[in-house]
Structures are given as structure tokens and as C-alpha cells.
Amino acid sequence: MAAGGLFSAPAQADINRALLNDKPAFIADVMRQMTLDEKIGQLRLISIGADMPKPQLIKEIAAGRIGGSFNTVTPAENRPLQDAAVRQSRMKIPLFFAYDVVHGHRTVFPISLAQASSWDMDAIALSARTSAVEAAADGIDMTFAPMVDITHDPRWGRTSEGFGEDPYLVSQIARVSVEALQGDRGPDGKAPIGANGVMAAVKHFALYGAVEGGRDYNVVNMNPMRMYDDYLPPYRAAIDAGAGAVMVALNSINGVPASSNTWLLQDLLRKDWGFKGLTVSDHGAIFELIKHGVASNESEAAELAIKAGIDMSMADQIYLKELPELVSSGKVPMAAIDNAVREILGAKYDMGLFHDPYLRIGDGSHDPADINAENRLHRDAARDVARKSMVLLENRAQTLPLKKTGTIALVGPLADAHIDMMGSWSAAGVARQSITLKQGLQDALAGKGKLLTARGANITEDKRIVDYLNFLNWDTPEVVQDKRKPEAMIAEAVKIAKRSDVIVAAVGEARGMSHESSSRTSLDLPANQLALLKALKKTGKPLVLVLMNGRPLALNWERENADAILETWYSGTEGGHAIADVLFGDVNPSGKLPITFPRSVGQIPAYYNHQRVGRPFTEGKPGNYTSQYFEEPNGPLYPFGYGLSYTTFALSDVALSKNTLPRDGEIEASITVKNTGKRDGATVVQLYIQDVAASVVRPVKELKDFRKVMLKAGEEQVVRFTIDESKLKFHNAQLQYVAESGDFNVEIGLDSKTVKTQKFTLQ
Structure with missing residues (x-):
């Protein structure tokens, strides 16, 4: 591409800062003054060193060719990049800086799977909030987290990054993590993220944890009911909690790569869920559409990605190289470019960068003398969360x-x-x-x-x-x-x-x-x-x-x-x-396990909320002509929700406030848990529900609520759960979200296997 050709620009822009507190008007004013070349420049997320050397990166930023950077984590290193954006480029649009802050920044907290083992939302919030404070202090504006992919196959290497196998538990963690990372955004949740917060980019959208054979980057084939009930809820929870961005997955879904999947990124994410934020490709994912076999060249890959809804391209050159010609030829409408730019500028607005481009990165006067100084760590918080995990x-x-x-x-x-x-x-x-x-x-x-x-x-x-x-x-x-x-x-x-x-x-x-x-x-x-x-x-x-x-x-x-x-x-x-x-x-x-431990690889997938079958294996009975393996004992080595203590706990029978649940009502399920040992201790009381008979095959049980309780030796406590129609809903064969009349079993226990049971009827 000839220097001074594609990115030649008109006179300096005149941004109307009087509009700064009116987000739509301000962004419209910025976009009105941008050239096509500058708009395409905003679609690029580039890493120092890995993608291009720093001197070249600074030149590209000053020319308006880059929208964000990632993988650099010191303010002194990043500040010249922001200087190039807001002091040298024509439009003065600030950069944002991103990083994978998954379970800690400078203070490393337990891995995500460990944090899920705590079943302690306060501990998880402490980890995320501390991570955000430390990352923001290093000038980071966005983290590619939380990672909320459900996995049933522990062979997958990225099992360690996620929070386990259960959609309810992972959804609760997703919500808490997003809120803690982004911090208080005002009563309506729309205020810019503060100086001690970072934007959450929930990942990997979608279904990445279901790759065939547990092999990274592999295909995913899944029926829609399972998709909606088992795998999509955590992403939805993160979006509903206000996550400002979404990182798109590397896998294909039922034959269509996520990076070119219009149903996923437009119909589901934006139309059905109402997402208004930024979508970012995973590393090099647009180029990989060629390797997936849905694009024959880079031009086709760029066209597929931008039309599907990939706003920002991470670490490749395809948007830069191909979009100008695609727009001029009419293959890509200008509206597709504008939509992407609008979301990128909106994310920068929500990060507070238009109000202050140096909000987190600072002016250099407070840069630490030693970036790795001991006093920058939060050891007490890390130790507390680790003990609970x-x-x-x-x-x-x-x-x-x-x-x-x-x-x-x-x-x-x-x-x-x-x-x-x-x-x-x-x-x-x-x-x-x-x-x-x-x-x-x-x-x-x-x-x-x-x-x-x-x-x-x-x-x-x-x-x-x-x-x-x-x-x-x-x-x-x-x-x-x-x-x-x-x-x-x-x-x-x-x-x-x-x-x-x-x-x-x-x-x-x-x-x-x-x-x-x-x-x-x-x-x-x-x-x-x-x-x-x-x-x-x-x-x-x-x-x-x-x-x-x-x-x-x-x-x-x-x-x-x-x-x-x-x-x-x-x-x-x-x-x-x-x-x-x-x-x-x-x-x-x-701690309690957030994921099932199988006896062997041959049992995979092994997860507690599997669907019922016509010939189930029953422990203690002959296994002939039942769904089982005959070489070893059936069932998990350690079940979901399992974990011992140095004390012991006993549960009473389950008590229901009534046996019939009206559609507009609720039932209280209660159980008494007693510390029967000699030491104080905490445990997690878990509520599961089984739909006895439905219009489609349903799971053997599903986690619907839990309480972590601390009891002194000899102490007992009544734990109460509220059950209403929302806890009984699922997606039927027509993908309608319904609760069907009939009988339900309430199961309460200290793990998913050993439970006390009662029954009620939904009218």
C-alpha cells in the first residue's frame, strides 16, 4: 500500500466537546468528520512487538490506522502510543489498551477453575476488583475476561481458564466478575467506567468449551436446545451485567465459524439479547476463515467478518488491506463500517477515554520507580481467595x-x-x-x-x-x-x-x-x-x-x-x-468441585446434569442392557459439588412450604444443616431440581441455587430457598422458553450426588 495514498486525510478535525456528555451526539459528531480510511483504522487491534515494532506502531497510530493495542503493561511503555493518538493524529481519537487479566494482574489469584471451587461470590468479586485496580494502575482499559465457556471435556487445555461445567454457577460468577471488573457505573449502569475499573470483554463467544474431543480450536456441533440451556446462559449473564465487549470464539458452530456467523453475532447477540457493545475477534481469527474453508482469500474473509458483525480485528492486517476496495466496489456497505466504528467509539466513550485519554495511563508523574515493586501487590486478598478455593x-x-x-x-x-x-x-x-x-x-x-x-x-x-x-x-x-x-x-x-x-x-x-x-x-x-x-x-x-x-x-x-x-x-x-x-x-x-472428576478418559464427557435415558444405569443393580461401561465402576470418581471438611455436617429432610406452585407464586424449600463435628467450618448447601416429565428429554437434575454457610461446631441453621416459575423454565423443541405444568423433584445436598428429596407440582 503506497504511503500517503489510502490514508491521506483532510484538515484537522474539530471535535465538539460541548457534546461530550451526550454519548450518541458526541459519537455522531466524531464520525461525521472521519474519512473511510480513519474509520477502517479504528477497526484494528494491534500488539506491540508481536504484530509490529513500536516505532512503526507509533507511526501507524499517528496516521489514524490503529484503534487499540494489547499485551503491553507498563504506563511508560504505552504512553507514547496514546500521545501519538491524541496529539499527532488528525482525529485525536484515543487508543485503548487491552490485556488478558484472567485471574489477577500483578497479584496472581487462583485460576478461574479454582475460584469457582470456592462457590463464594464475595471471594470472586474480591479477585476481579483487585485485578481491575491493579490493571488500571498499569494503564489497562480492557481485559479479555471473564472466560465463561462451559466445558464437559477436561481434556481441553483451557478448562483451567473457565469456571466449570454448570450453567447456573458459571452464570452467577460471570455476573459478579463483570460488575467487579467494571466497577460502579451509576444507578442506570451507563456511566463511564472509572479510573479504577476496566472494561470486561466476555469470552469466547460462543460454545468454545464444547470443541470435539477436547481439542483446542476444533469444531462444535450442537442442537439448539442444548445450546440455549447449557452453554449460552453464562454469556447472556455477562451481557446482562453490562459487559462492554465480547471476544468472539475461534471455533465453528454447526458448520459456520463464529467469526463469520451472522446468526450468532447479529440475530442472537444484538437483536435477541440487545447487546450494544464492542465485538472483537480472537487473535488472527479473520484470516483463519480461509483455513476454515469458508473464504477462499483475504478479501472474502474480511467481507464475511465485517458483515457478520466483527467490529474489531485482533492482530491481522486483513481489514486494513481489504475493506477499502470492498466498500468502493459495493460488496461491503458503508453502514457495516459505520456500525463497527460506532461500537468501537462507544466502547472508548464507556471507558472514559474521550473525557480523559490519560484516565488510567496517567501523565507519568505517578509512574512507579519499580513496576514490580512488592508494595504494588495485594497478598492478603490473594491468600484469602486461595484458601477458599x-x-x-x-x-x-x-x-x-x-x-x-x-x-x-x-x-x-x-x-x-x-x-x-x-x-x-x-x-x-x-x-x-x-x-x-x-x-x-x-x-x-x-x-x-x-x-x-x-x-x-x-x-x-x-x-x-x-x-x-x-x-x-x-x-x-x-x-x-x-x-x-x-x-x-x-x-x-x-x-x-x-x-x-x-x-x-x-x-x-x-x-x-x-x-x-x-x-x-x-x-x-x-x-x-x-x-x-x-x-x-x-x-x-x-x-x-x-x-x-x-x-x-x-x-x-x-x-x-x-x-x-x-x-x-x-x-x-x-x-x-x-x-x-x-x-x-x-x-x-x-471448597466444592465446580466440575466432575471422571474415573478415566473413557467416561468423557462426564457431567452431572446429563440428559435422562430410557435405560439408565442404577448403582447397586446389574448393569446389563443399561447405559453404562462394563470395565470399571460407573459414575464419577468425584461428583460435581463434592468437597470434604475437617468437620462434618448433617442435613435434615427437605421441607416445602406447600406442595403446589401456582404460576404467579413461589414455594419455599428449607433444610436444616448442622455442624456435627468439633471444628468450625463452612459448607455449600446446593439446590437441584428435576423436571419429572416434560415435552422433551430433560436433565437428571439441574443446579438452581446454593448457599455457602459458616457454622460453629455444634451449630445448626435453617437454609431457605425460594422456588418460582423462573427456576423451572427451559427451551422446548420450538426454542420457546417455558415452564411446563407437572411434577418436580427438589433435591438439596452438600454435593450433586447425595441429596434429600421432596416433590411439588407446578399448576
């Missing part, structure tokens, strides 16, 4: 909590792994600032007990896997192998185990194993880690497993042989301290 899976003979006296053997490849503690998409977190399990135990035992350590095993001995994981991280290799033979490392671990009172084994996955583009064919621990555990078991010492992973694992041997298992996921900057708090009983674990 852990799930106690096993605890035979009250092995936990541990005593802070005696000798503990700490072994395993993840015992002292700073970078793995942070998990995938750890934003601007610095590995050396994370507290490992080794450090956490040392701090807890200081002046009391003794800690012996040995590596015991590498993450894996498969060189091909190590090379792949290190290739994913193009800066510094993350998986560093101990060069000793596996037998020598195991012998060292066994030696210290025999000198100890209890063994704590930190095992699981390197963080790169639960990441984008890291789908797995196996959910087992790597063979060398399992060999270590089997050798430790033979010592006869109590064996406590501390799991670090970003997906459910198949833990059959581990379940049968470990004395205790604590699922810690990847618990963030303060993970080591938080795990120690739980291991030693300073905190009583209260």
Missing part, C-alpha cells in the same frame, strides 16, 4: 490437619515451582514473587517442626512433552529437568520419607499442561510421578497428596492409596502460604 477430596483417619511439630517430608516436582503456582494466563505476575509450597511450609513450621525436602521426580520424563511445553513459552523455558535418573530421585525421596512423620507430595501438571493449545489424551498423572507415589506408599508413612493442576485428573490409584488428597489447582501468588494454612488447619477447607 481448595477442595479436600480425601482425608482418611483424620490425617489432616497436620501438626506443626515433628518432621514432614515434602517431595514432588511442584513442591518448589514458582511459575507453576501461578497457572496459565498469569498476566503481569512475576514468578519469583509467588510463594511456593516449600516456602509456605517453612514459614508455617518456623521454630516448631522440621521440613525435609527432595524433588522425587520431574514433571515428566517424556522429552517430547517437555520440548512442547517449553516451545509454548518463547521467552524462558518453564520446564527444567533434573538430569538424575528417575530411580535416583525416588531413592532420595524415600530416604527422607523414612525419617519423617508424614509425607506431603506435590504432584500434578506443569502449568503449560493446562493451557491454551494444551489438550491432553490422558488425565492420569505422568507415569514417573505415579511411580514416585507408589514408592512413597511402601514406606508406610501417612501420604498426603497436594494436587496442582488445571483440569480434573483421573485419580484411581491415588484415591485408594493416599491418606489425604487436597486439590489446590494453581493457587497464585500466595499459594504456598494458603496451602499451608489449610494443611495445618489454620483454615478449614470449604
Whole structure:
């Protein structure tokens, strides 16, 4: 493209700031003065370094050819870009700066799947609010979060980024996350986002978690009823909560890529849901329409994307190269360009950037001397959320909590792994600032007990896997192998185990194993880690497993042989301290699984709210000619909603205020939960509903409400749930959202499997 050709521009614009408090009028005034070239420039979201070097980027911005930037996280680095936009470009339209702030910014909180395990909306809000404050302080205006893709296949590497398998739970988290990220936007929710907030771009729209075989970027084929009831609700919840932007998914949906899917982006998102914000492609997704096979060249790809409703193109050049000719030829109407530009300018308005382009990035007078300074972290908040996110899976003979006296053997490849503690998409977190399990135990035992350590095993001995994981991280290799033979490392671990009172084994996955583009064919621990555990078991010492992973694992041997298992996921900057708090009983674990743990890959998909079948398997009865696998026990290893405590809880029978629900009325379902143990503790009381007979096949049960309650030892509390018609609705075969008359079972329990039941009738 010849310099000075396409982007030659008229005289300087005259923006009427008197219209600044009238959003539609102000944006119309800006657009009235823009050339086609400048409008197309706004459609581009470009990364420094990855897409073009900074000097070139500044020139492009000054020429009006870029609308936003991402992946740079220091104000001093980004400020020259904003200077180029508002001081050098003709239109003076500010840039916005975006980043993947998924579970923390500089302070890394537990991964999203871990936060969902807390079932604690206050904790999740604390994480999102703190993340927003830290990101805004670094000049970030938008985060590509929350990630609310429902997944039923834990082989998918991005399981770690999401909040699990249940549409109700994930919808609640989506709403809370958006509100916390964006902050208070006034009584009508329309005020610009403040200086301590960032715009939420909910992702990945849509159905990305349902990719075939759990393989990243794969196809999705799904019937509409399942789509509307199981997969779409979390995106809708985020939109209804005011999310300013949507990142579009990389997968196809029933044969049409999301990036060219007019039904998805126009009919559903904008017309049916009323979304008024910005849509952003995923990285390079418009070019990938050619690889999907729906476009034969870049011109066709650009035409499909802009007509479908992709406002902003991330990281490719196609809009810049192809849209001018597409408009001049009439293949793309000017209205399609204007619609996209209007949403981009509207997002910048809602970010507060037209009022103050330096709202978050500042003028440089308050830039920190050390961008990674310790005082910029929020360690107390991270530790609090991490403690609430852990799930106690096993605890035979009250092995936990541990005593802070005696000798503990700490072994395993993840015992002292700073970078793995942070998990995938750890934003601007610095590995050396994370507290490992080794450090956490040392701090807890200081002046009391003794800690012996040995590596015991590498993450894996498969060189091909190590090379792949290190290739994913193009800066510094993350998986560093101990060069000793596996037998020598195991012998060292066994030696210290025999000198100890209890063994704590930190095992699981390197963080790169639960990441984008890291789908797995196996959910087992790597063979060398399992060999270590089997050798430790033979010592006869109590064996406590501390799991670090970003997906459910198949833990059959581990379940049968470990004395205790604590699922810690990847618990963030303060993970080591938080795990120690739980291991030693300073905190009583209260987490519950937000996703089912299958016994093996062969059970996948394994999720609690599956549809009913005509020949269901019934536990305890012969399995012949029922829906089952015959090689191993049926049902999950650990069900959705499961999690133990250091105390015990008992539930009364369910009481209903009445047995008939009128259409305009409600029923109260109540149950008494009692702490029957000797320690104070929290648990999650879960309400499920089953539609006994409907016009279409319905799930065996669906989560409809929950309460996290804290009870002192011996204390009991009545937990009350309100049931009305809205909790009974589903999409029928005509995609009508209805509640059908008939009988319903109310199930209340402390997990999805063990419940107390009552029945009522909807009139």
C-alpha cells in the first residue's frame, strides 16, 4: 500500500466537546468528520512487538490506522502510543489498551477453575476488583475476561481458564466478575467506567468449551436446545451485567465459524439479547476463515467478518488491506463500517477515554520507580481467595490437619515451582514473587517442626512433552529437568520419607499442561510421578497428596492409596502460604468441585446434569442392557459439588412450604444443616431440581441455587430457598422458553450426588 495514498486525510478535525456528555451526539459528531480510511483504522487491534515494532506502531497510530493495542503493561511503555493518538493524529481519537487479566494482574489469584471451587461470590468479586485496580494502575482499559465457556471435556487445555461445567454457577460468577471488573457505573449502569475499573470483554463467544474431543480450536456441533440451556446462559449473564465487549470464539458452530456467523453475532447477540457493545475477534481469527474453508482469500474473509458483525480485528492486517476496495466496489456497505466504528467509539466513550485519554495511563508523574515493586501487590486478598478455593477430596483417619511439630517430608516436582503456582494466563505476575509450597511450609513450621525436602521426580520424563511445553513459552523455558535418573530421585525421596512423620507430595501438571493449545489424551498423572507415589506408599508413612493442576485428573490409584488428597489447582501468588494454612488447619477447607472428576478418559464427557435415558444405569443393580461401561465402576470418581471438611455436617429432610406452585407464586424449600463435628467450618448447601416429565428429554437434575454457610461446631441453621416459575423454565423443541405444568423433584445436598428429596407440582 503506497504511503500517503489510502490514508491521506483532510484538515484537522474539530471535535465538539460541548457534546461530550451526550454519548450518541458526541459519537455522531466524531464520525461525521472521519474519512473511510480513519474509520477502517479504528477497526484494528494491534500488539506491540508481536504484530509490529513500536516505532512503526507509533507511526501507524499517528496516521489514524490503529484503534487499540494489547499485551503491553507498563504506563511508560504505552504512553507514547496514546500521545501519538491524541496529539499527532488528525482525529485525536484515543487508543485503548487491552490485556488478558484472567485471574489477577500483578497479584496472581487462583485460576478461574479454582475460584469457582470456592462457590463464594464475595471471594470472586474480591479477585476481579483487585485485578481491575491493579490493571488500571498499569494503564489497562480492557481485559479479555471473564472466560465463561462451559466445558464437559477436561481434556481441553483451557478448562483451567473457565469456571466449570454448570450453567447456573458459571452464570452467577460471570455476573459478579463483570460488575467487579467494571466497577460502579451509576444507578442506570451507563456511566463511564472509572479510573479504577476496566472494561470486561466476555469470552469466547460462543460454545468454545464444547470443541470435539477436547481439542483446542476444533469444531462444535450442537442442537439448539442444548445450546440455549447449557452453554449460552453464562454469556447472556455477562451481557446482562453490562459487559462492554465480547471476544468472539475461534471455533465453528454447526458448520459456520463464529467469526463469520451472522446468526450468532447479529440475530442472537444484538437483536435477541440487545447487546450494544464492542465485538472483537480472537487473535488472527479473520484470516483463519480461509483455513476454515469458508473464504477462499483475504478479501472474502474480511467481507464475511465485517458483515457478520466483527467490529474489531485482533492482530491481522486483513481489514486494513481489504475493506477499502470492498466498500468502493459495493460488496461491503458503508453502514457495516459505520456500525463497527460506532461500537468501537462507544466502547472508548464507556471507558472514559474521550473525557480523559490519560484516565488510567496517567501523565507519568505517578509512574512507579519499580513496576514490580512488592508494595504494588495485594497478598492478603490473594491468600484469602486461595484458601477458599481448595477442595479436600480425601482425608482418611483424620490425617489432616497436620501438626506443626515433628518432621514432614515434602517431595514432588511442584513442591518448589514458582511459575507453576501461578497457572496459565498469569498476566503481569512475576514468578519469583509467588510463594511456593516449600516456602509456605517453612514459614508455617518456623521454630516448631522440621521440613525435609527432595524433588522425587520431574514433571515428566517424556522429552517430547517437555520440548512442547517449553516451545509454548518463547521467552524462558518453564520446564527444567533434573538430569538424575528417575530411580535416583525416588531413592532420595524415600530416604527422607523414612525419617519423617508424614509425607506431603506435590504432584500434578506443569502449568503449560493446562493451557491454551494444551489438550491432553490422558488425565492420569505422568507415569514417573505415579511411580514416585507408589514408592512413597511402601514406606508406610501417612501420604498426603497436594494436587496442582488445571483440569480434573483421573485419580484411581491415588484415591485408594493416599491418606489425604487436597486439590489446590494453581493457587497464585500466595499459594504456598494458603496451602499451608489449610494443611495445618489454620483454615478449614470449604471448597466444592465446580466440575466432575471422571474415573478415566473413557467416561468423557462426564457431567452431572446429563440428559435422562430410557435405560439408565442404577448403582447397586446389574448393569446389563443399561447405559453404562462394563470395565470399571460407573459414575464419577468425584461428583460435581463434592468437597470434604475437617468437620462434618448433617442435613435434615427437605421441607416445602406447600406442595403446589401456582404460576404467579413461589414455594419455599428449607433444610436444616448442622455442624456435627468439633471444628468450625463452612459448607455449600446446593439446590437441584428435576423436571419429572416434560415435552422433551430433560436433565437428571439441574443446579438452581446454593448457599455457602459458616457454622460453629455444634451449630445448626435453617437454609431457605425460594422456588418460582423462573427456576423451572427451559427451551422446548420450538426454542420457546417455558415452564411446563407437572411434577418436580427438589433435591438439596452438600454435593450433586447425595441429596434429600421432596416433590411439588407446578399448576
